[in-house]
Amino acid sequence: xxxxxxxxxxxxxxxxxxxxxxxxxxxxxxxxxxxxxxxxxxxxxxxxxxxxxxxxxxxxxxxxxxxxxxxxxxxxxxxxxxxxxxxxxxxxxxxxxxxxxxxxxxxxxxxxxxxxxxxxxxxxxxxxxxxxxxxxxxxxxxxxxxxxxxxxxxxxxxxxxxxxxxxxxxxxxxxxxxxxxxxxxxxxxxxxxxxxxxxxxxxxxxxxxxxxxxxxxxxxxxxxxxxxxxxxxxxxxxxxxxxxxxxxxxxxxxxxxxxxxxxxxxxxxxxxxxxxxxxxxxxxxxxxxxxxxxxxxxxxxxxxxxxxxxxxxx
Amino acid sequence: xxxxxxxxxxxxxxxxxxxxxxxxxxxxxxxxxxxxxxxxxxxxxxxxxxxxxxxxxxxxxxxxxxxxxxxxxxxxxxxxxxxxxxxxxxxxxxxxxxxxxxxxxxxxxxxxxxxxxxxxxxxxxxxxxxxxxxxxxxxxxxxxxxxxxxxxxxxxxxxxxxxxxxxxxxxxxxxxxxxxxxxxxxxxxxxxxxxxxxxxxxxxxxxxxxxxxxxxxxxxxxxxxxxxxxxxxxxxxxxxxxxxxxxxxxxxxxxxxxxxxxxxxxxxxxxxxxxxxxxxxxxxxxxxxxxxxxxxxxxxxxxxxxxxxxxxxxxxxxxxxxxxxxxxxxxxxxxxxxxxxxxxxxxxxxxxxxxxxxxxxxxxxxxxxxxxxxxxxxxxxxxxxxxxxxxxxxxxxxxxxxxxxxxxxxxxxxxxxxxxxxxxxxxxxxxxxxxxxxxxxxxxxxxxxxxxxxxxxxxxxxxxxxxxxxxxxxxxxxxxxxxxxxxxxxxxxxxxxxxxxxxxxxxxxxxxxxxxxxxxxxxxxxxxxxxxxxxxxxx
Numbered sequence: 001x002x003x004x005x006x007x008x009x010x011x012x013x014x015x016x017x018x019x020x021x022x023x024x025x026x027x028x029x030x031x032x033x034x035x036x037x038x039x040x041x042x043x044x045x046x047x048x049x050x051x052x053x054x055x056x057x058x059x060x061x062x063x064x065x066x067x068x069x070x071x072x073x074x075x076x077x078x079x080x081x082x083x084x085x086x087x088x089x090x091x092x093x094x095x096x097x098x099x100x101x102x103x104x105x106x107x108x109x110x111x112x113x114x115x116x117x118x119x120x121x122x123x124x125x126x127x128x129x130x131x132x133x134x135x136x137x138x139x140x141x142x143x144x145x146x147x148x149x150x151x152x153x154x155x156x157x158x159x160x161x162x163x164x165x166x167x168x169x170x171x172x173x174x175x176x177x178x179x180x181x182x183x184x185x186x187x188x189x190x191x192x193x194x195x196x197x198x199x200x201x202x203x204x205x206x207x208x209x210x211x212x213x214x215x216x217x218x219x220x221x222x223x224x225x226x227x228x229x230x231x232x233x234x235x236x237x238x239x240x241x242x243x244x245x246x247x248x249x250x251x252x253x254x255x256x257x258x259x260x261x262x263x264x265x266x267x268x269x270x271x272x273x274x275x276x277x278x279x280x281x282x283x284x285x286x287x288x289x290x291x292x293x294x295x296x297x298x299x300x301x302x303x304x305x306x307x308x309x310x311x312x313x314x
Numbered sequence: 315x316x317x318x319x320x321x322x323x324x325x326x327x328x329x330x331x332x333x334x335x336x337x338x339x340x341x342x343x344x345x346x347x348x349x350x351x352x353x354x355x356x357x358x359x360x361x362x363x364x365x366x367x368x369x370x371x372x373x374x375x376x377x378x379x380x381x382x383x384x385x386x387x388x389x390x391x392x393x394x395x396x397x398x399x400x401x402x403x404x405x406x407x408x409x410x411x412x413x414x415x416x417x418x419x420x421x422x423x424x425x426x427x428x429x430x431x432x433x434x435x436x437x438x439x440x441x442x443x444x445x446x447x448x449x450x451x452x453x454x455x456x457x458x459x460x461x462x463x464x465x466x467x468x469x470x471x472x473x474x475x476x477x478x479x480x481x482x483x484x485x486x487x488x489x490x491x492x493x494x495x496x497x498x499x500x501x502x503x504x505x506x507x508x509x510x511x512x513x514x515x516x517x518x519x520x521x522x523x524x525x526x527x528x529x530x531x532x533x534x535x536x537x538x539x540x541x542x543x544x545x546x547x548x549x550x551x552x553x554x555x556x557x558x559x560x561x562x563x564x565x566x567x568x569x570x571x572x573x574x575x576x577x578x579x580x581x582x583x584x585x586x587x588x589x590x591x592x593x594x595x596x597x598x599x600x601x602x603x604x605x606x607x608x609x610x611x612x613x614x615x616x617x618x619x620x621x622x623x624x625x626x627x628x629x630x631x632x633x634x635x636x637x638x639x640x641x642x643x644x645x646x647x648x649x650x651x652x653x654x655x656x657x658x659x660x661x662x663x664x665x666x667x668x669x670x671x672x673x674x675x676x677x678x679x680x681x682x683x684x685x686x687x688x689x690x691x692x693x694x695x696x697x698x699x700x701x702x703x704x705x706x707x708x709x710x711x712x713x714x715x716x717x718x719x720x721x722x723x724x725x726x727x728x729x730x731x732x733x734x735x736x737x738x739x740x741x742x743x744x745x746x747x748x749x750x751x752x753x754x755x756x757x758x759x760x761x762x763x764x765x766x767x768x769x770x771x772x773x774x775x776x777x778x779x780x781x782x783x784x785x786x787x788x789x790x791x792x793x794x795x796x797x798x799x800x801x802x803x804x805x806x807x808x809x810x811x812x813x814x815x816x817x818x819x820x821x822x823x824x825x826x827x828x829x830x831x832x833x834x835x836x837x838x839x840x841x842x843x844x845x846x847x848x849x850x851x852x853x
Contacts, residue, residue: 044436045457061833068831070824071806137606140614158606161813250554250609254806267832273453273795274432 030287037280044274058281065267074164074255075263081168082175082259083236089176090232091225094183099213101184102191116184119177128245131174135159135251160252167256174242179235183228190221223306230297234290240265261286348699353469355710359400362704363409366697372410374691374704377417379441381427382679385636385765388721389445389496389679390418391758396711398755400704413708417441424679435459435684442687442705445496448484448678453795455487461683464491466706473710476731484678484790493680494713497727500674500784501560502660503534504620504628510659513540513626517659524661524672531567531593531666532852534627538602541626549602551619552629554610559675559791559801560629561808564590566673566789568666573792574840580794582829584822584843587804589666591818592851595811608809617643623657635777636726636769651773660780662787667853676788678730681709720747722778724765728785735782738775796838803828819845 037058041049066072097116101109119127134142137158144156159166194217202212218225240262247257258266264286268279347369349361366374376397380389397413404411419441421427428450434440436459444460454460467474474482474494481495503524510517515537523529538549553560565572570586573579597603610616617637620628621644628634635658638649649657662672688694688701711717715733722729722738729735737743746752748770750759791797807825810816816824822845830836 043453043457043459044433046436048457064833065831068827070827070831072831136611137609138611138615140611158609161606161609250809254809269429273799274429 033280033283033287035280036276037284039277041276041280042274042278044276049277054277058277059285062267062278062281062285071255071258072263075258075260077164078168078171078256079237079259079261081164082171083233085168086172086176086179086236087229087232089172090179090236091183091229093176093180094185094228095187095218095225097180097184098187098191099209099217101188102217103209113181113184113188117181120181124241125245127178128174128242128249131170132246132249132251135170137161137251160246160257163253164256167252170252171243171246171257171259174246175236175239178242179232182232186224186228187221190224191217194220226298226301226303226306229301230294233297234294237261237290237293238286260289347697349703351466351469351703351706353472355707356403358469358703359403359707360407360409362700362707363400363404363407363411365700366411366704367409369693369697369700371692371697372412374411374413374688374701375416376413376442376688376705376708377419378415378443378445379417379419379427379431380445381421381424383422383633383637383725385633385640385725385769386497386721386727387420387761387765388717388724390420390443391755391761392496392681392712392717392721393443393708394418395717395755395758396708396714398758399711399714400708413704432459435686438686438689440684440686442684443709444682444684445679446682448493448495448680449791449793449797451485451492451680451682452487452793454682455490455492456795458685460492461685461687461702461705462490462492463494463683463706463709466703467491470710473713476733477713478730478732478785480785480788480790481678481730484793485680487793493682494709495730496679496681496713497718497721497725498676498678498730498785498788499632499727500676500781500788501563501629501631501663502674502781502784503663504630504634505659505661506620506623506626506628507657507659508623509541509544509546509626510537512546513537513544515540515626520659521661524664527665527668527671529661530664530668530670530853534664535593535597535602535852538597538626539600542600542602546624546626548604548619548625550597550627550629551616551625552603552607553616553631554608554612555805559677560631561590561594562791562801562804563629563663563673563675563789564593564666566675567663567670569670572797573794577840578794580792580796580800580839582800582825582839582841584826584841585846586666586843587825588818588822588845589849589851591807591811591821592849593666594808595814595818595821596851598812599814603812605812605814607812608805613641613643617641621649621657629663632728632778632781633726636724636774639774640765640768648768651769651771655773655777660777662784672787674784674788676728676785676790678790679727681712683709716743716752719743720752720762723747723775724762724769726769726774726778728778728782735779738778741772744770744772744775794838796835799832799835800829800839 038053038055039049040052040054097113101112133140136144137156137160139145139148139156141156141159143159144153147153148156160170161167198216199212202216207215238261240259243257243259243262244265246252247254247262264279264282268275268282347365349358349365351358376393378390378393380387382389394415397415401412424446428446431440431444431446432454451460455462477495481498482491485491485493485495505515505517505520507517520529534550542549562572565583565586568586568589570583571581572583574581594603598605604610619625620630621638635654638644638654639651640648642648662674665672683702683705687705688698691701694701713731715731715737718729718731718734719737721727722734723744729738747766750763750766803825806828807816807821810824811818811821826841829839829841
């Protein structure tokens, strides 16, 4: 009994910093969000609205809006397309970059990776502004200007206003470039952990880079693939800053440039009123969607099988 | 285990409630010191100064938050100047207290400034003085974020009476006064004189015809079409976005309304909204107005197109007059005052059709006082009323006719006081302003010297005097907390009809559907009237 208690004390000691962090930064905000979603909280007026309970009013209002807003169908479709395609670009783009740099010299590989990190490192407003001027639908847009000078087009093309694919292409492109570096870093780190002997042996046996990648490297970083896929899925489901700016600046069509996360943000904060109660309800719904989505991803990719203890080691 | 979980949840909830109590706790404090204001400014300032001195205060620290175009910096420097003038009164009367303006926070977007104030005020981190659109005043007043100055203002009736009454009304919420007007503006229809001459549009007396309702939007359409046929790129350019409520002038010009004072609700006036959208649709379909204008760039497209003479008409604002003189919109340079006068004619926004009236639209800015003004100073709980009275006196001082007139001249906004309106017609005073030979704080002079150099001249003063009459025709966007949401929907609808994605009829139905989709918005908006059958434009 004493040994058990001692073990528990030791465990608690080592786990406590993380446990405190989890409680403070995950559990408390979660409970607060759920709590606020049942109040009439708005305009940041905590003292006035914190105890003004409205039951499921915010949820009801939100779901009613989902049902009756004529633009909501476009928003849902945009979310599916945006998350789906950007996720593929982020995961497989990251993997391709990691594999490509794996087979080249260290120095040029580092420089190449740094280049791909630039979108992530740039301030969101600056980065978005670059693409705003690049894709602008008039002759001031860089892309239009180049194509007109080359004689490819005679009139500027309003890229972001061509619905749905023009708008979708821009938001996917801009966010895809930002997200691809995350996968690249994780996969590079994972690839560097693989014993070099395996690659050298394969080379000696005459395997090509593609065969090495397919037969050795990718199977050995399956865990990382799953991690990046799940992480990026949840991240894309809730991201909105770049989209917000591109829509706000009228670069892309409002309906087909707006995902569920941005729709929620605009509904709660973008229309003059700062409605934290409604925003909290929307955040809870988004979290539920995220949890379900994450769970499905892990199931589909057979997470449990990967987590099984190795046989014969114990 | 279960008990522990219950304890944990209880602890978290306690934390949530406690955080609310902590941030809102200050509101119940009462202060004992209070000065009875008399309306004699010097006497009141001295009384407040003495009260502070007797309580051991030697310095009062305030901050001023403002926003707007680059030429409107007097929105914060007016407070700096007011502080200097009160400091001087105290000095002359041997009072050893000094007001220091610690921060002049000035940003371009007034919406962003409002959002920042809204989120920081409950935390006690917002500016003591906040100048912003009157449209936000109801929300700020309702939440208790700004000071009710009704009682203080009673002693200053003569000052209040010098403001234009409609602007004082715009500073009220539920009959109580929450600020003093800082500026206002009109939104003229600019006409390029050179293009007009080329197509035979006689501008002599046109403003009179617009005033009488003889020159309507059908005439605007006809002349815009002639301009286009003569080789001018566009017939009409207008502003974009929902934060800039210019386009709702169409609703008023077609005899419609946006707000019902009897019910306190916003109104979607279907016939007027339909006519507005039809006009936009028609102009865009005939290539007279860019169909993608709502996504045009302000600095690279909208202004350059107007100042380079690529359009006949432009729906703009009075502040354009000096903005064109300070921003480099014309082939990489700004316009000279002479060029602006030579190229631009201005009238009211014409009536929608015969029988309607011409209009303009104003969005007055108001000097508001934080309900926690002065809280960064010593003995705040004890001297709260005194600090608030001092803040009120500063706003009164910042409304001095000369400060208001300086702001008007350098930013091309209209004066809010009759005394300021008189001053801008005074040539000697204008000359003194041009040479900065005025009794102003050196820091203020330093900050406005470049703007003064570029904008102070008889041409601009004459422009302000000439457009002042427009205030008689002005309408205000509704000061309703839900108006921004409705404005966003209008903007979406305009964009769709301009691009040809919707007919005007579809767009009206879209607006109605969007309003009804949000139950809270639907409760605050009345939908009145029907789409007129067989309505024709142009007539």
